[in-house]
Amino acid sequence: MKTTALRIYGKCDLRLETFELPPCGDDGIIAEVVSDSICMSSYKAAKQGADHKRVPNDCATNPTILGHEFSGRILEVGAKWADQFKPGDRFGIQPALMYKGSLDAPGYSFTTIGGDATYVRIPSCVMEMNCLLKYTGEAFFMASLSEPMSCLIGACHAHYHIPAGTYKHVMGIVEGGKCACLASAGPMGLGLIDYLIHGPRRPKLIVVTDIDDARLNRAASILTPADAKANGVELVYLNTKCPDAVEKLMAISGGTGYDDVFVLAPVAPLVEQGDAILGFGGCLDFFAGPTDPTFSAKMNFYNVHYAGTHIVGTSGGTTDDIREALDLMGKGKINPAMMITHVGGLTAAKDTTLNLPNIPGGKKLIYNHVDFPLTAIADFAELGKNNPVFAELAAACARNKDMWNLEAEKIVMEKMPKLSV
Incomplete structure (x- = not known):
């Protein structure tokens, strides 16, 4: 043939x-x-x-x-x-x-x-x-x-958290927790938000960021805060093209930071922004695969030591995820x-x-x-x-x-x- x-x-x-x-x-x-x-x-x-x-x-x-x-x-x-x-x-x-x-x-x-x-x-x-x-x-x-x-489902499964006083890795995002999805008004971001709102384990707060109002408006028209609320989720869209983006994100979290952060663009300042908003024991998922094999970004190791913040990365999903x-x-x-x-x-x-x-x-x-x-x-x-x-x-x-x-x-x-x- x-x-x-x-x-x-x-x-x-x-x-x-x-x-x-x-x-x-x-x-x-x-x-x-x-x-x-x-x-x-x-x-x-x-x-x-x-x-x-x-x-x-x-x-x-x-x-x-x-x-x-x-x-x-x-x-x-x-x-x-x-x-x-x-x-x-x-x-x-x-x-x-x-x-x-x-x-x-x-x-x-x-x-x-x-x-x-x-x-x-x-x-x-x-x-x-x-x-x-x-x-x-x-x-x-x-x-x-x-x-x-x-791939998005696998990323959510790959997150982990360690309860205080244990060495146990509890897999998955925090149910009822606070989640930030950075640079997530594009196609993969929409899929991620859809799964977080309608999947089996849901945060109580999802903040979706981008630096383009048109993308944010389209995302909000498809995945609406009203639908999210009906599924027990507070959904907030935020344009972070501003010098005080970290402060705004922290304010939305109530000052605690986020249990789960997803970074969907291979941009060093974005990775550092995600690190800056992690809460105690927070997990940052570097989802976006860079083309540059030397790509790197700063991470606050004071918080790694004292606040238990950590990072994961996934490339693809498993057969069970599909x-x-x-x-x-x-x-x-x-x-x-x-x-x-x-x-x-x-x-x-x-x-x-x-x-x-x-x-x-x-x-x-x-x-x-x-x-x-x-x-x-x-x-x-x-x-x-x-x-x-x-x-x-x-x-x-x-x-x-x-x-x-x-x-x-x-x-x-x-x-x-x-x-x-």
Whole structure:
């Protein structure tokens, strides 16, 4: 079977190419990839090429397929997996295999599997690590977003606190505690806030910061303080583009500081701001992965010693985190559609990946079997004046609080120009 896929050959060297996949064999699975959401981690891989820890050193001669936030349907199943999967099954993927201690992952390290492809051959190691996950939902984009949601869920699980007078690490955020989410009005921040408000363990106070009023206003219109209050959470949005941001954050906490702080941008002053607002025993989660291997920031070690403040960092989520994300989506408790601001076809994947930091908005969603430019949802109505498909998409999103949705997905898959191989 032929596939068309975006492959990485080196630093900023991405090529959309058509080539033959190996046969399924007894231990493989052939699948159609329907959608992939583009992650900053893919941008980092594209920028670093073979210097990236997950991209093979020989990618120039054995290019790998980019994209690790993807979903689709199974077409052919090797005999080894016939008792677990069948043609027609829909799936999500856990890219963090940790297979025999390796960092290899779909979307970085493999020549036959990645999210920016029309078809893939899934190697046996993915199934051996229980990383091919059945998905029973109807909207493919939801399963694509289960991976980024799992990263956020994993970050909340990785927090820990040590009760006074013990050496016990109590895992997870403080239930009924005070939480600050810094630089969190973007796509991943929205997912984090959604989980903190509607997930199984909730703080009593969440303060969300950003330095852009437009992002804060959009976040507040989607995740409203009124809805948070109905779930037992006080939700405050704060623009911290001011010299007294730490003082304002401390005042909102009642002067105690915060039990849990999430930092969603790799900016040293932001990390230091997060450290400054930690309360007694507070945990700071450095969630944003920097591209600079020498990135560092100051931390108050007086407070580490006397106030028990500490820091954690996570990169990705576990398979159980993805299962939790899929379960919460299926029950309608979280809605990662709010993370999506742009949609395009596979031909848009290369430029989108290479320019991701310069494209405003949230998650960029790719549908792999169609061909149209990356387009902001906010532009659908204007484009619809001359294009009936965009007019339909604008109407479908308007019926869903201007967010991406199943109806819009079906319109794209049925009516946008098909990818030419």
